[in-house]
Amino acid sequence: MNNADIGLLGVAASGVLIAVAIGVSLWRQLGLEATIAWAALRALAQLLAVGVALQFVVDDDDPLIYAFLWLAVMHLFAAYTTYRRARQERMVLVLSLVAYLASSAVTLGVLFGFGVYEPSGRTIVPLAGIVIGNSLSATVLVTNRLFAAATERRTDIEGRLALGLSATDAFRPTLRDALRTALIPQIETTKAVGIIALPGAMVGLILAGTDPHDAVRVQVSVMYLVLGSVATTTAVMSLGIARQLFTSAQQLKRID
């Protein structure tokens, strides 16, 4: 029997766990019952819709153009989410789109270029999903950190500018701190994998009946993919923001 074939009844039964979460909310008077129920229903609807849509891209005889269209939508939506969550400026929308595209190009380029995976809808869409999904939080974080630093660390940055440093050099320590803050959680997650937590891709494969050794190999490539994508996205985003924070006369702009 395929362990992952849980059927609709199984899905419904797992919904009991949502009832547990709602129960906790009621018990501790968190006022989150409606939010939990809405989140659970929304996730169900989104995943069902994605499941249907994926049918058109993951079959071997589906044209690759569908997979790339899917990718385009994912990138646009990720850029819009970053814009909405981090800072509602057109510059953030454009920069984050460039950052996600660059990250996908680098990481998927390595995986497909070295033949780790065969390029097909079945590999392109999920791997790009992992790249973007895992980069999103770090990109929002680094964006918020850099804009906050432009105000909070103004004295430090202008102190360096006043000594004749270029904007790039004056901003380097601030940029480094923001990048470290964005990357360290992913590095810690990578270090802890297998000890504290079993990652989702591996769990999914094992539940679906894949040999654990094969699942581990896939998971390792996915972990490296995530780390590489987070590093690439945050680096591109932060360098782009750093350029936008200064005028051509190497003056730190005032951020509202």
Add this chain to the structure above:
Amino acid sequence: MGVSAGPADQPILRDISLSIPVEGILAVAGPSGAGKSTLVRLLNRLDDPVAGTVALEGSDLRDWDPATLRRHVGMVFQKAPVFAGTVHDNLCVADPDVTDERARHVLEHVALPPELLDRPADRLSGGEAQRMSIARALLTRPKVLLADEPTAALDGEARRAVEDLGREIADGGVPIVWITHDTDQLRRLADHVLLLADGQLLAFGHLSELDEHPDPLVRSLIGADAPGSAGEGSS
């Protein structure tokens, strides 16, 4: 047309025209919000005016490379920015190639013991940090030094030490534009005085000239009528 600066729709400095002599200590004073810091920030292009031209030695600042200009026109802030690392690391920000000998020499110049070179900069007292920041600025060999209320965060003794250092630097040939809201300090230090009020030039001249100024606000801002001031006839 004079210089205006600050937000375009609500400039802090409004249509100011003046030529600042490059000698000794020029004290810039005026009530809060008069535009003192805004004026000084124009002089090393941390900000640009929204109208008018700022020139150094007859040359529009916009024609200067900003980094080169800022090494010519050093700046000391009200609260000295202390960068990560040791005092030596802080000096290296101004001059990455600074030798140990020059680093010790510049510390001695600001009356700090050379042993401080290896001390983490965040362990310096407020007065020591300010003197370190002056040493850092001097490492770029500036032709002019801007000082934006450099003693505002310091206590009496440290304040006087920084004032003495300022006087020594100015007498050594590096003129200082020194913002102050302390009339006693102004009277101790100023060779020339520039007074701003409400974003406009209120008065400019030698302290002795301004002591006789007909406008009571001018005399008040320079402490001319205070007991013991030169304006009251005592030294």
